[in-house]
Amino acid sequence: SYALTQPPSVSVSPGQTAGITCSGDGLAKKFTYWYQQKSGQAPVVVIYEDNKRPSGIPERFSGSSSGTLATLTITGAQVDDEGDYYCYSTDDSGDHRGVFGGGTTLTVL
Amino acid sequence: EVQLVQSGAEVRKPGESLRISCKGSEDTFANFWIGWVRQMPGKGLEWMGIIYAGDSDTTYSPSFEGHVTISADKSTNTAYLQWASLKTSDTAIYYCARHERTYGAFWIDHWGQGTLVTVSS
Numbered sequence: 001s002y003a004l005t006q007p008p009s010v011s012v013s014p015g016q017t018a019g020i021t022c023s024g025d026g027l028a029k030k031f032t033y034w035y036q037q038k039s040g041q042a043p044v045v046v047i048y049e050d051n052k053r054p055s056g057i058p059e060r061f062s063g064s065s066s067g068t069l070a071t072l073t074i075t076g077a078q079v080d081d082e083g084d085y086y087c088y089s090t091d092d093s094g095d096h097r098g099v100f101g102g103g104t105t106l107t108v109l
Numbered sequence: 110e111v112q113l114v115q116s117g118a119e120v121r122k123p124g125e126s127l128r129i130s131c132k133g134s135e136d137t138f139a140n141f142w143i144g145w146v147r148q149m150p151g152k153g154l155e156w157m158g159i160i161y162a163g164d165s166d167t168t169y170s171p172s173f174e175g176h177v178t179i180s181a182d183k184s185t186n187t188a189y190l191q192w193a194s195l196k197t198s199d200t201a202i203y204y205c206a207r208h209e210r211t212y213g214a215f216w217i218d219h220w221g222q223g224t225l226v227t228v229s230s
Binding site for chain 2: 030031033035037042043044045048049054084086088089090095096097098099100101102103
């Protein structure tokens, strides 16, 4: 079955740049989306279609994709950015089934 | 403003049935797909499936097909997630999620607040 792989955790100091990766064979042909989930809250999309930022998402969030690897970058991470981040894409079944990565816990301290 | 309002927390015993709901505004359901995402305690997000309320066209993740039923009532802009016989392993938060469709792919642009389902004897 199709799978997306993320590192379990990433830790940075405030003001540093955090990078969270997502790998999957299908990413070379499919868009990657990134969701932020803070403790006790529903997820929120922070990046869509590899590198687009929804309105209201700070400019420090950016996305990129090359081949089978997608990356979410937070430039100048803030304590408020702590939470879990999930990449998402769709499989190759033709039925567009969604798939989430396992999630990455970002710690900023 | 897009709103997805889910039904409240539920507690059931193993073997019991359950249906939870997700009500959206008309502009939420019209021309969009509504799906469900599971989050087990302390775990990650799992995509379960989606439905198009207009014609009830449904797609399931292989991990969930046969274990749950997704349905929708377009007249009330409500989507449902249903179990015929719950297991303790169904204990989780379930999010409904509006899916946008662009370039032939579905992605989630809005989420409900989540419904906690607890299954315990």
